[in-house]
Amino acid sequence: xxxxxxxxxxxxxxxxxxxxxxxxxxxxxxxxxxxxxxxxxxxxxxxxxxxxxxxxxxxxxxxxxxxxxxxxxxxxxxxxxxxxxxxxxxxxxxxxxxxxxxxxxxxxxxxxxxxxxxxxxxxxxxxxxxxxxxxxxxxxxxxxxxxxxxxxxxxxxxxxxxxxxxxxxxxxxxxxxxxxxxxxxxxxxxxxxxxxxxxxxxxxxxxxxxxxxxxxxxxxxxxxxxxxxxxxxxxxxxxxxxxxxxxxxxxxxxxxxxxxxxxxxxxxxxxxxxxx
Amino acid sequence: xxxxxxxxxxxxxxxxxxxxxxxxxxxxxxxxxxxxxxxxxxxxxxxxxxxxxxxxxxxxxxxxxxxxxxxxxxxxxxxxxxxxxxxxxxxxxxxxxxxxxxxxxxxxxxxxxxxxxxxxxxxxxxxxxxxxxxxxxxxxxxxxxxxxxxxxxxxxxxxxxxxxxxxxxxxxxxxxxxxxxxxxxxxxxxxxxxxxxxxxxxxxxxxxxxxxxxxxxxxxxxxxxxxxxxxxxxxxxxxxxxxxxxxxxxxxxxxxxxxxxxxxxxxxxx
Numbered sequence: 409x410x411x412x413x414x415x416x417x418x419x420x421x422x423x424x425x426x427x428x429x430x431x432x433x434x435x436x437x438x439x440x441x442x443x444x445x446x447x448x449x450x451x452x453x454x455x456x457x458x459x460x461x462x463x464x465x466x467x468x469x470x471x472x473x474x475x476x477x478x479x480x481x482x483x484x485x486x487x488x489x490x491x492x493x494x495x496x497x498x499x500x501x502x503x504x505x506x507x508x509x510x511x512x513x514x515x516x517x518x519x520x521x522x523x524x525x526x527x528x529x530x531x532x533x534x535x536x537x538x539x540x541x542x543x544x545x546x547x548x549x550x551x552x553x554x555x556x557x558x559x560x561x562x563x564x565x566x567x568x569x570x571x572x573x574x575x576x577x578x579x580x581x582x583x584x585x586x587x588x589x590x591x592x593x594x595x596x597x598x599x600x601x602x603x604x605x606x607x608x609x610x611x612x613x614x615x616x617x618x619x620x621x622x623x624x625x626x627x628x629x630x631x632x633x634x635x636x637x638x639x640x641x642x643x644x645x646x647x648x649x650x651x652x653x654x655x656x657x658x659x660x661x662x663x664x665x666x667x668x669x670x671x672x673x674x675x676x677x678x679x680x681x682x683x684x
Numbered sequence: 685x686x687x688x689x690x691x692x693x694x695x696x697x698x699x700x701x702x703x704x705x706x707x708x709x710x711x712x713x714x715x716x717x718x719x720x721x722x723x724x725x726x727x728x729x730x731x732x733x734x735x736x737x738x739x740x741x742x743x744x745x746x747x748x749x750x751x752x753x754x755x756x757x758x759x760x761x762x763x764x765x766x767x768x769x770x771x772x773x774x775x776x777x778x779x780x781x782x783x784x785x786x787x788x789x790x791x792x793x794x795x796x797x798x799x800x801x802x803x804x805x806x807x808x809x810x811x812x813x814x815x816x817x818x819x820x821x822x823x824x825x826x827x828x829x830x831x832x833x834x835x836x837x838x839x840x841x842x843x844x845x846x847x848x849x850x851x852x853x854x855x856x857x858x859x860x861x862x863x864x865x866x867x868x869x870x871x872x873x874x875x876x877x878x879x880x881x882x883x884x885x886x887x888x889x890x891x892x893x894x895x896x897x898x899x900x901x902x903x904x905x906x907x908x909x910x911x912x913x914x915x916x917x918x919x920x921x922x923x924x925x926x927x928x929x930x931x932x933x934x935x936x937x938x939x940x941x942x943x944x945x946x947x948x949x950x951x952x953x954x
Binding site: 647 | 790828877897900
């Protein structure tokens with residue numbers, strides 16, 4: 409159903425050179441553009457009088473004041489807690505559900521239209537329905553995040569498990585591995601790379617849902633903070649929220665990639681061996 | 685795969701499930717085990733859907749959502765192709781741009797929604813910009829992969845035949861990268877639809893998302909309408925994603941990557 413898609417920019421290894429200077433220069437290549445862009449923002453906005461684009465320096469000072477001194481970090485904590493709970497529940501259901509569908513063929517055929525519908529349904533559209541069902545509160549946030557993050561994980565789990573070489577199952581049978589041991593030792597690790605792809609897609613959806621639901625109906629959270637600031641026309645305050653949210657998204661993404669690399673080290677290593 | 689044995693089941697089972705689900709929905713809501721203030725009955729929802737179609741109120745909403753989606757996708761695809769191809773041909777450019785693309789991809793597009801609303805209001809340009817911001821980065825990554833996957837012999841042949849510039853871009857680069865491009869478009873399209881709905885829900889631009897929220901705000905008697913529009917959003921998703929899946933399967937059957945995929949599938953199934 410879904411094809412494994414790498415979601416990172418392909419890595420280009422720098423050409424090997426003996427001289428130390430060139431090696432340092434080549435290590436600096438990935439850095440110059442981000443630095444240049446930030447510098448451009450800094451200097452272009454330094455004398456900005458536009459109400460919408462305050463100087464970067466002011467935004468940074470305001471960020472420190474709002475989020476550290478005035479205690480807006482509580483918003484980030486409540487956002488993250490909801491995201492984490494919803495994401496854990498959703499992805500757990502996704503992995504278990506995907507495994508069940510893989511095991512029980514008739515269930516898979518029968519549930520296919522429903523799962524496909526829920527997968528392609530743009531999840532934010534469910535927000536008003538969730539408000540109607542759960543009211544306004546943390547339960548609703550968690551439920552929405554969980555509901556949205558089930559489907560990418562579930563479909564990728566199913567796909568990964570179906571893609572495992574059947575010869576391996578014959579080997580497992582010959583080794584007289586029981587059902588559960590086959591599942592833990594063969595099926596789960598075999599599908600792991602694609603499950604990871606699904607988990608990452610779920611995380612992206614989860615972050616979007618977290619912010620949307622805070623923006624539409626909530627009393628706390630980063631999305632609430634940003635929209636509140638916008639309603640008060642406190643542009644600088646709003647920018648701090650945007651900055652924190654962008655930072656949070658980036659950090660979560662990098663944490664995920666780091667964890668994925670650690671967990672799937674055996675997979676990358678075996679692939680590197682295979683290609684050389 | 686035991687295809688022949690269960691082939692009639694692969695058709696009847698899904699239909700049976702949908703039927704059973706609809707009946708279960710009706711029974712659960714009509715019998716009162718789920719309060720109608722939380723969930724309307726199935727027949728009421730279908731009635732509301734039929735009413736929206738009959739009165740024609742549904743079409744401006746669908747049109748507005750689709751228009752934003754389409755413009756956003758066109759801009760994403762054109763710019764993505766240009767930037768992606770340019771980056772793929774130079775290792776230096778690619779290494780320089782990679783962290784920037786990764787960071788922008790990790791920034792949730794909704795983060796910039798409030799500033800875009802302030803600048804552009806609840807308008808079509810606001811929606812289009814958000815869609816572009818969400819769809820561009822994943823697409824450009826697929827373009828880079830696609831162009832890099834190009835067979836070097838094909839590239840050399842093109843060079844020997846003196847095909848270069850725009851012509852090489854159109855007749856060599858794009859066709860050989862096409863499987864990645866279509867996959868990228870499918871990912872971008874899903875992102876675009878989500879952000880389209882978000883821009884309508886949060887930003888108040890006209891479209892399906894705003895109608896869902898309006899129905900929810902109207903109160904319990906409008907809940908069937910709300911679910912009707914949620915169903916419409918899902919159907920839109922099915923149609924768009926389905927179209928790109930079909931494109932992936934049918935148009936790209938000649939491409940090497942597809943041959944390999946099918947061969948390995950066969951090997952896996954054998």
